[in-house]
Amino acid sequence: MQQRPFEDRRDTGRRLAQALLERGAGVDPVVLGLPRGGVPVAAEVATVLGAPLDVLVVRKLGLPRHPEVAMGAIGERGARVVNDDVVRFGGVSSHDLAAVERRERAELDSRIARFRGGTAPLDLTGRTAIVVDDGVATGATARVACAVARASGAASVVLAVPVGAADAVAELAASPGIDAVVCLMVPPFFMAVGQHYVDFRQTSDAEVQQILRAHR
Structure with missing residues (x-):
């Protein structure tokens, strides 16, 4: 597992993208960022994979x-x-x-x-939904987001996060609604997601909106 701290959310996105490329990104993937912090991570993943980016609001x-x-x-x-x-x-x-x-x-x-801003969500029917967040602590948000992606028609659901608590990652990996979990770092002593970033400043609504507009 990757142990070097992440510089920022863009760094995590690039590292996650490489891990996804190595394992295979699935059929007709769509990258779905969880607002707010997951969106800048997802934007980098989408750019490297050459996949469309959308936000998954749950x-x-x-x-x-x-x-x-x-x-x-x-x-x-x-x-x-x-x-x-x-x-x-x-x-x-x-x-x-x-x-x-x-x-x-x-x-x-x-x-x-x-x-x-009035834009319709991308159609997930029959596609691989790559759900991205900036980290997993309890796993509750990630679990419900993956469930909603599946309920929206995704044929396969992959959760991609840079860092996560061991128990939460194990439970998510065992979830029947999640086909795969890609997690770069599972520290033995997990305290908080931000602990594993050099720069973990809060992502604003305006930044999320700007990223989504750029990718549309």
């Missing part, structure tokens, strides 16, 4: 009393994934689930408008 549906625990996720074009086991375990009623979904749908729509 919202986790968290348990009402424990919002950090995902009971599902929603995405564009009505994509919706619900984990019935977590819903039952959390004792969530249909009314409570609907309330959480309404709230998260409003935030999802706001982010879509902000990042897309």
